[in-house]
Amino acid sequence: MVALFKLAVYVLVDAFRFVALLFRSTKSLRAENLFLRRQLALFMERGVRPRRLDGTSRVSLAILGRMFDWRQALVVVQPPTMIGWHRAGWRLVWRLKSRPGRPRIPFELRALIRRMAVENVSWGEERIADELWLKLGIRVSPRTVRKYMPKRAPGQPRGDQRWATFLKNHARAILACDFFVAVTATIRMLYVFVVIEHGTRRLKHVNVTANPTADWTPQQLREVMGDSVTHKYLLHDRDAIFAKHLDNSIKALGIEVIRSPIASPKANAICERVIGTIRRECLDWLIPISAVHLRAIFLEWVKHYNEGRPHKSLGPGVPDPPHRAMTIMKSGSRHRLGDGVVVLANSVLGGLHHEYSLALAAPE
Numbered sequence: 001m002v003a004l005f006k007l008a009v010y011v012l013v014d015a016f017r018f019v020a021l022l023f024r025s026t027k028s029l030r031a032e033n034l035f036l037r038r039q040l041a042l043f044m045e046r047g048v049r050p051r052r053l054d055g056t057s058r059v060s061l062a063i064l065g066r067m068f069d070w071r072q073a074l075v076v077v078q079p080p081t082m083i084g085w086h087r088a089g090w091r092l093v094w095r096l097k098s099r100p101g102r103p104r105i106p107f108e109l110r111a112l113i114r115r116m117a118v119e120n121v122s123w124g125e126e127r128i129a130d131e132l133w134l135k136l137g138i139r140v141s142p143r144t145v146r147k148y149m150p151k152r153a154p155g156q157p158r159g160d161q162r163w164a165t166f167l168k169n170h171a172r173a174i175l176a177c178d179f180f181v182a183v184t185a186t187i188r189m190l191y192v193f194v195v196i197e198h199g200t201r202r203l204k205h206v207n208v209t210a211n212p213t214a215d216w217t218p219q220q221l222r223e224v225m226g227d228s229v230t231h232k233y234l235l236h237d238r239d240a241i242f243a244k245h246l247d248n249s250i251k252a253l254g255i256e257v258i259r260s261p262i263a264s265p266k267a268n269a270i271c272e273r274v275i276g277t278i279r280r281e282c283l284d285w286l287i288p289i290s291a292v293h294l295r296a297i298f299l300e301w302v303k304h305y306n307e308g309r310p311h312k313s314l315g316p317g318v319p320d321p322p323h324r325a326m327t328i329m330k331s332g333s334r335h336r337l338g339d340g341v342v343v344l345a346n347s348v349l350g351g352l353h354h355e356y357s358l359a360l361a362a363p364e
Contacts, residue, residue, distance in 0.1 A: 014060055053077070058085050102144070109138065110148045117149045121162075125149060163267060172199030173232040175224065175255075176271035179212060179241055180278075182294060185287045190294060193217065195224050196274050197231075201311050202319040203274065206298045208291050212241055218249045225253055233258050237268055277305075285352055297349065304348045308355035 053061075053076065062085045065074075074082055104110075116128050123131075125146040132138040132145075167174065177195045184190060191212045195205040205224045209216055225231060234250055235258045236242050247257040260267035282301045288294035310316040337343070337358070346355040 010057075010060055011063070014064070059089070062086055062089055105140065105144065105148070109140070113140075113145055113148045114150050121165075167198060167270075170198075170233060172197075173230060174198040174235055175204065175231050175233070176235040176268055177221070178236060178268060178271045178275060179239065180275045182208070182283055182288060184291075184294070185289050188290075190288075190291055192278075192294075192298075193220050194271065194275060194278070195221070196271055198270055200319045201270070201274075201313060203302050203305050206302050208294045208298070210291060214243050214246065217241065218246050221246075221250055222253070225250075225255060232256060235260065235268055235271070237265070238262060281353070282349070286349065300349055304353060304355065308346075308348070309353075 061082070065082060065086075112132075113128060116131065117123065120127075125142040128149075129140055129142045129145045132140055175195055175197055177193065179191050179193055182190045182192050188210070190208050190210055193205070193207050193209070193212065194203070196202070197204050205220060207220055221234070232255065234255050237260045242259075247259075250257050265272050278301070282297065286297055288297060306320045307318060307322050310318060340361050341358050342361045344357050344359050346357070347353075348355060
């Protein structure tokens with residue numbers, strides 16, 4: 001790239017010099033030519049060898065040599081070398097003009113083919129070609145489509161639906177659950193059981209126990225599911241706390257149990273993330289005294305999580321936005337409140353968090 005830029009600059013400079021010489025008199029040009037030839041003869045008498053010519057100088061001499069009989073003026077190289085430069089230039093020109101194969105399709109169409117291949121991992125070249133022809137009126141052969149489809153890197157999974165795609169397609173039907181540990185002020189270890197709904201990011205259930213027995217855990221899940229017909233899958237990890245008979249009791253409710261792969265916490269990422277949120281926004285700032293105290297903390301915080309905390313994954317949005325009794329009119333400006341409107345703050349967990357809302361100002 002640097003060599004091409006240098007070549008373009010030299011050719012452009014020589015072109016300007018040639019145009020400038022057109023305005024000079026013939027007598028002046030002949031005198032200058034004789035002057036330069038005399039100096040060149042001195043170097044030839046002394047036997048001074050010139051440096052090896054670079055590509056830019058070769059192109060310049062080849063172009064200028066087409067304008068006059070260069071054989072009498074050539075000194076730095078032999079005539080066969082100059083002829084070889086001419087032939088190499090013509091070979092390059094014809095190679096560029098007669099490249100084999102079909103011409104490339106427009107860049108926009110290439111980008112569209114790659115986009116359709118990425119967004120629809122199960123589609124092949126024939127399906128994409130049919131989609132372009134029938135829906136968009138663009139006729140491209142499947143072989144051309146295959147040429148511009150993104151190539152799968154070695155070691156990458158095959159082009160079917162991945163785990164993230166499954167979770168996204170069935171988000172409203174998936175419940176995820178997991179345990180984590182909380183420590184009280186008396187150094188007592190408590191187990192916290194969390195159930196979250198993938199689609200709405202709603203915390204469906206949070207409970208605390210000191211002994212998560214084989215009877216206690218299924219009872220918590222039965223309370224969550226009940227007679228629900230919207231949930232079809234329950235996702236949890238392979239912890240020994242989720243015994244086999246627990247999965248069997250859940251399957252009896254018509255729920256399919258999906259166990260995440262071994263040592264793959266990202267497979268249950270949404271539940272793992274909400275556990276991290278509970279620690280960062282709640283337990284890292286409060287010290288529970290007992291299991292009863294911890295349940296009271298979660299009772300208030302879960303309500304804040306579901307009804308007052310914005311979730312980026314929802315747009316942002318709130319899983320259960322509270323119903324407003326009145327509609328607060330906003331002003332037309334992005335940075336100003338409407339007339340007669342005040343901001344109210346509702347304290348959560350003794351001021352650890354606050355929920356803000358608009359209300360009409362009291363008349364004076």
